[in-house]
Amino acid sequence: MAANIKYLGQKAAQLVDVDLMSKHGYAIEQLMELAGFSVAQSIAKEYPAGKVLLCIGPGNNGGDGLVAARHLKHFGYKTSLYYPVQPAKDLYKNLLHQCDIHHIPVVTDLTTEAKSSDLIVDAIFGFSFKGSVRAPFDQALDILRGVNTPIVSVDIPSGWDVEHGDVQGVGLRPDMLVSLTVPKLCAKQFNGRFHYLGGRFVPPDMAEELKVPKYPGTDQCVRLA
Amino acid sequence: MAANIKYLGQKAAQLVDVDLMSKHGYAIEQLMELAGFSVAQSIAKEYPAGKVLLCIGPGNNGGDGLVAARHLKHFGYKTSLYYPVQPAKDLYKNLLHQCDIHHIPVVTDLTTEAKSSDLIVDAIFGFSFKGSVRAPFDQALDILRGVNTPIVSVDIPSGWDVEHGDVQGVGLRPDMLVSLTVPKLCAKQFNGRFHYLGGRFVPPDMAEELKVPKYPGTDQCVRLA
Numbered sequence: 001m002a003a004n005i006k007y008l009g010q011k012a013a014q015l016v017d018v019d020l021m022s023k024h025g026y027a028i029e030q031l032m033e034l035a036g037f038s039v040a041q042s043i044a045k046e047y048p049a050g051k052v053l054l055c056i057g058p059g060n061n062g063g064d065g066l067v068a069a070r071h072l073k074h075f076g077y078k079t080s081l082y083y084p085v086q087p088a089k090d091l092y093k094n095l096l097h098q099c100d101i102h103h104i105p106v107v108t109d110l111t112t113e114a115k116s117s118d119l120i121v122d123a124i125f126g127f128s129f130k131g132s133v134r135a136p137f138d139q140a141l142d143i144l145r146g147v148n149t150p151i152v153s154v155d156i157p158s159g160w161d162v163e164h165g166d167v168q169g170v171g172l173r174p175d176m177l178v179s180l181t182v183p184k185l186c187a188k189q190f191n192g193r194f195h196y197l198g199g200r201f202v203p204p205d206m207a208e209e210l211k212v213p214k215y216p217g218t219d220q221c222v223r224l225a
Numbered sequence: 226m227a228a229n230i231k232y233l234g235q236k237a238a239q240l241v242d243v244d245l246m247s248k249h250g251y252a253i254e255q256l257m258e259l260a261g262f263s264v265a266q267s268i269a270k271e272y273p274a275g276k277v278l279l280c281i282g283p284g285n286n287g288g289d290g291l292v293a294a295r296h297l298k299h300f301g302y303k304t305s306l307y308y309p310v311q312p313a314k315d316l317y318k319n320l321l322h323q324c325d326i327h328h329i330p331v332v333t334d335l336t337t338e339a340k341s342s343d344l345i346v347d348a349i350f351g352f353s354f355k356g357s358v359r360a361p362f363d364q365a366l367d368i369l370r371g372v373n374t375p376i377v378s379v380d381i382p383s384g385w386d387v388e389h390g391d392v393q394g395v396g397l398r399p400d401m402l403v404s405l406t407v408p409k410l411c412a413k414q415f416n417g418r419f420h421y422l423g424g425r426f427v428p429p430d431m432a433e434e435l436k437v438p439k440y441p442g443t444d445q446c447v448r449l450a
Contacts (some may be wrong), residue, residue, distance in 0.1 A: 023326075024322070024323060024326050025318075025319040025320075025322040025323055025326070026319070026323065027252070027254040027319065029252040029254040029255050029258075030254050030255070030258045033254075033255045033258050033259065034258065040443070041443045044442065044443045071443075073429075074425055074440070075442070075443055093250075094250040094251070094252065095250075097249070097250040098249060098250055098251065098428075101248075101249050101250075101428040101430075102428050102429060103429060200299055203323075203326040203327050204298075204327060204328060205326075215299070217269065217300070218265070218266045218269045218296075218300055
């Protein structure tokens with residue numbers, strides 16, 4: 001665990017998000033682009049080019065995953081999407097269309113695809129997750145837990161409580177966690193190999209208050225542990 | 226001049242832009258974020274941290290400049306804006322507000338500011354420019370031409386014809402040119418020290434057709450010459 005890092009609870013994380021968009025005037029497309037890019041860059045720092053399966057949830061965490069898939073493709077990775085619940089919102093439809101234009105296929109046989117990939121990105125649930133995992137994601141998480149392919153979780157290991165970690169015993173144990181904006185409390189219980197932070201868009205006053213660490217050079221991600 | 230590079234005319238450049246947004250479903254906020262970031266990263270590759278004055282025009286070229294200003298600030302540069310014509314469009318208002326939140330001041334005394342800066346970013350006119358330079362930008366370009374501070378032009382050296390270069394004798398001679406998406410024809414006449422390309426969002430089929438060069442690693446810019 002990195003020193004001097006602040007960990008946010010669920011409510012505080014939601015307030016930070018609201019502030020970025022309402023008070024600081026960011027468009028969701030900007031934040032998602034930079035967040036998804038930072039996930040892709042974190043992956044490129046630790047895993048060689050190969051086959052990456054991105055598991056996409058129905059909300060903003062999934063949106064970050066769609067952006068990451070596109071950038072990973074640009075970086076030379078072979079990427080595919082598992083995206084069983086596709087909301088009708090223009091934001092997500094456009095991001096999916098961009099993936100399509102980049103020849104990133106949507107797959108349905110999760111077991112086969114998970115086994116044949118070199119890396120899995122878990123972009124299913126983010127910091128808004130509450131309650132228990134519902135279909136079809138309960139089964140999906142069962143499958144991800146059952147394969148040996150290393151997992152990169154975006155912001156929150158899916159199924160984990162945002163503050164208390166894996167209290168429901170979902171059992172996902174990611175190899176890498178890419179926290180976004182500021183780590184959430186559950187990140188304290190992450191014990192995989194790589195903990196990164198992404199989302200280099202926090203304005204200076206907010207960054208000071210939230211103890212956001214310094215990013216090196218022009219990197220959009222920084223390793224925390 | 227780099228080998229195997231395609232240079233676009235004004236109409237072709239406009240069609241590429243339309244395709245990216247209508248056919249490929251990109252939001253202007255996404256494209257501008259990645260384009261502006263690539264300008265900031267190109268600068269960081271060649272110029273040490275210092276004081277950068279960004280001259281912002283009234284259109285999308287100016288928007289790229291506003292985004293670049295924010296990222297340069299994150300990279301440790303001291304940045305200020307000269308932004309004499311501020312359109313009422315939400316897109317630009319939000320980008321300016323983000324600069325404000327990042328404590329990037331808007332200055333009015335261009336001569337003093339240009340002389341006391343280590344670098345000037347010319348984000349005044351882009352690939353839509355036609356005709357002659359109108360007030361207050363005619364005077365602004367006179368001032369920029371008259372100082373010794375090196376200039377980085379975004380996509381098009383302002384006042385140059387997009388296809389034929391400095392046919393009006395405006396006289397801007399940038400030290401760096403950051404072409405966006407694909408170089409425009411006037412870039413053939415650029416003879417400053419650094420020619421970069423940014424805007425790593427062109428989908429593969431379009432990239433092949435437009436002969437977009439390969440970007441290294443996770444970089445959002447590539448040096449052409």
